[in-house]
Amino acid sequence: LSAPRSIEAEGRNRLVLKLQSIFSLSSSDEQRIRALPMRIERLAKGRDIVSDGERPKECCAVLEGFLCRYKVHPEGRRQIFSLHYAGDLPDLQSLYLRRMDHSLATLTPAWLGYVPHAVLLRMIDKAPHIRDALWRDTLIDAAIFREAILNIGQRSSYARIAHVFCEMAVRAKSVRLNDGNSYLLPLTQIDLADHTGMTPVHVNRMLAKLRAEKLIAKRGRTLTILDWDALVEAGEFDAAYLHRQLQ
Amino acid sequence: LSAPRSIEAEGRNRLVLKLQSIFSLSSSDEQRIRALPMRIERLAKGRDIVSDGERPKECCAVLEGFLCRYKVHPEGRRQIFSLHYAGDLPDLQSLYLRRMDHSLATLTPAWLGYVPHAVLLRMIDKAPHIRDALWRDTLIDAAIFREAILNIGQRSSYARIAHVFCEMAVRAKSVRLNDGNSYLLPLTQIDLADHTGMTPVHVNRMLAKLRAEKLIAKRGRTLTILDWDALVEAGEFDAAYLHRQLQ
DNA sequence: CGCCTATTTGATCTGATTCAAACAATGTGG
């Protein structure tokens, strides 16, 4: 059950790609990241990595797979806050917020690299540039949350779906998980519904509309964008909030 | 037009109270905060402090008044992301995200203390504890955004309003802006609508219901909580996400 | 193959929006 070398290497690559997409890393900082000691583990899909209320002692890096952060509402409904590709550090905030106020789970089988808080704290103490990159990452995280508030609070259900597809297209591209106009988006319609505050039935109908209007195609876990400009317009998408470095 | 000494002193006090509510500050760190050089300014209500797209060179501390962060949706609708009392540093993220992806504005006349980025960067370099406190503050900010996503995405309109009243009660208390069960909440129903993703008309009806059921009373800018337990239940409120230090 | 999980479609219902108008409160200048 130990990780094939290639998975670990590719995961570390995406970690570097992700950070480079939001910050200029020096080559020595890049080396530190590549050398970061990790406990590597595989998790099946639908499993919690950390759960609401826990006090984790490590952060997790996504080496492969697709995760989400979510919280379950008293009446049993799940709200997905954000989605995470390989390269992301989705629970960085646990470094300074001891107790989880939400859960982190796999949406597909995933390979994860666990880094103890103590190790991370030592690294950011020695490499202030990496600290700044990580702080910036958590701030972009917050910007993504703000956009989600706007998405759910103000946009029509049709636009909400289009917006998610635009955002994830940009983020997939940052870590080279796209293939031309196609990219990996292993979300069920139920997941999409939980992310956009809609019902699965209504997601299905809006998806049908997006397909009918030839903006996208979706086959299994692959989403193909057929008309980027039209999708951007439909989702009222402006990538500024993702704060990418000029690429 | 210069700030009365008392307003500045009280504002700095609330800044310290706010940070102490989320972090343990040493007395030397407290002194640094109290001595932080600021350019103090008064702003009328309804004015932008920083606007979407700008590249501010300073952060602002709220010394007195009530602010909101918001973004205007293409069709002209405003989404309010968060509300800010005296003691808050609502645009700390501009330290690491150069370009604003939303706006910050006054909801009441306000006194603000502007601190240049360079000054802040120097301070957090010399006082790593303050840096950690500020990082933690931005992380709690993100937690508040997550809760707003859950609020708008999953809760009924009645619960949404109740939830906002609970959150703001806790936050007002942290900086001593409450008076027993009453606290300052200078929001119009339009502001509340823009914050909760509802229409003003519907906010009005839900407010009437909260009053009819004797959970709250609202007179002008003061909100009085008549039945805290019932309000918490109505809003499905759990303060864990605010990550307050044990008080 | 057969089970389980997801997707699709149709019919009905409802919470919230929209439109409209009256009313109250607040602020401003003469």
Add this chain to the structure above:
DNA sequence: CCACATTGTTTGAATCAGATCAAATAGGCG
């Protein structure tokens, strides 16, 4: 300090986007 303008609140009626309920169909996968 009052007249008037402006902004915010309240109420009613019509309408609609999206939810709910139900059932059929299609895909994965052991």
